[in-house]
Amino acid sequence: MSALAMNPQETLSASSLRPVISFHGVGKTYPNGSVALRDVDLAIYEKDFVFVVGASGAGKSSLIRVLIREENVSSGRIFVEGQEITRMPRRKLPRLRRRFGIVFQDYKLLPTLNVAQDVAFALQVTRPGQKYLKDRVEETLWIVGLEDKLRKYPDQLSGGEQQRVAIARALVHRPKIFIADEPTGNLDPDTSWGIVQLLVKVNHSGTTVVMATHNREVVDLVRRRVIQIENGRVARDEVEGQYLREGEATL
Ligand SMILES: Nc1ncnc2c1ncn2[C@@H]1O[C@H](COP(=O)(O)OP(=O)(O)OP(=O)(O)O)[C@@H](O)[C@H]1O
Ligand SMILES: [Mg+2]
Structure with missing residues (x-):
């Protein structure tokens, strides 16, 4: 053997x-x-x-x-x-x-979108229903610990928080x-x-x-x-x- x-x-x-x-x-x-x-x-x-x-x-x-x-x-x-x-x-x-979910060193957040909009934007290409989109964005932001920053813009976030948004954006497709x-x-x-x-x-x-x-x-x-x-x-x-x-x- x-x-x-x-x-x-x-x-x-x-x-x-x-x-x-x-x-x-x-x-x-x-x-x-x-x-x-x-x-x-x-x-x-x-x-x-x-x-x-x-x-x-x-x-x-x-x-x-x-x-x-x-x-x-x-x-x-x-x-x-x-x-x-x-x-x-x-x-x-x-x-x-x-x-894949992909993140890089620089966060590449869109300055004109708030946290929830940025993460939703990443999911919109798959044309989800509104309810699914909202639930999925909130769930993902909760996973990354940003559930209380939904309406903040990139310039109102720390570097670590911006990277969490980038991670949420990468994870939202599961x-x-x-x-x-x-x-x-x-x-x-x-x-x-x-x-x-x-x-x-x-x-x-x-x-x-x-x-x-x-x-x-x-x-x-x-x-x-x-x-x-x-x-x-x-x-x-x-x-x-x-x-x-x-x-x-x-x-
Ligand atoms: N677009 C490119 N055109 C030409 N050479 C490149 C290109 N990108 C990387 N290289 C070369 O390929 C090799 C590997 O680079 P790579 O960026 O993969 O390294 P790395 O391990 O990610 O380095 P770092 O830790 O600095 O990010 C290096 O010699 C680099 O100069
Ligand atoms: Mg490298």
């Missing part, structure tokens, strides 16, 4: 879990010749919480951009929920992106996969911690979370899977990882 078959846990994961995201030999070279990803193989499973870490320029944002098809891969294949997205025709991309690229990049440590706890809560509700970050404290406190990218390659992939292994030089 093989070692795999003797371990019930591994047998279970090998047989019954299908990755929600998988990368197969993915490479990305930008038109100027910069190589951002080299032969990346990855499998991310349903309900995983994954930190993507690595030095500036390592390839974290590129990994996210090819996953949401904001950039095309140069080689290899990416599957999302069993569907190959690397060859998906352009007209299908809006629907692909709606399967995506199965939540992707964040440096969501705490502009926030102080306490506020960052609040945002990450919110993402942990989102993950506990059954959403797969992928978060690219430089935030060492957060990664070391949360102790989830850590994928380290170095020079475009996966250099480390640990189940309950830290920002850096003990004994390694600090960046």
Whole structure:
């Protein structure tokens, strides 16, 4: 009997879990010749919480951009929920992106919309009924802890509150996969911690979370899977990882 078959846990994961995201030999070279990803193989499973870490320029944002098809891969294949997205025709991309909730470092809130309007705006593309829209917006703002800020405009909100609006906007579709690229990049440590706890809560509700970050404290406190990218390659992939292994030089 093989070692795999003797371990019930591994047998279970090998047989019954299908990755929600998988990368197969993915490479990305930008038109100027910069190589951002080299032969990346990855499998991310349903309900995983994954930190993507690595030095500036390592390839974290590129990994996210090819996953949401904001950039095309140069080689290899990416599957999302069993569907190959690397060859998906352009007209299908809006629907692909709606399967993800996506937030970035800058919140990109619309200055003329209040909190409730901004989150509603994100949902309106799917033409929901008014009652559903209102209930869904209020529920989502409650999840992110902004239920008392519905009528505030971006310039009346702190950075952390603005990021919560961006997260609410990303969650309002009830995506199965939540992707964040440096969501705490502009926030102080306490506020960052609040945002990450919110993402942990989102993950506990059954959403797969992928978060690219430089935030060492957060990664070391949360102790989830850590994928380290170095020079475009996966250099480390640990189940309950830290920002850096003990004994390694600090960046
Ligand atoms: N649009 C682009 N055109 C050309 N080269 C790019 C482009 N975007 C990124 N690169 C290059 O690809 C490599 C990876 O960049 P990427 O933005 O993915 O890194 P990162 O890990 O997200 O860095 P940071 O931590 O600074 O956000 C770098 O060498 C970068 O200069
Ligand atoms: Mg980046």
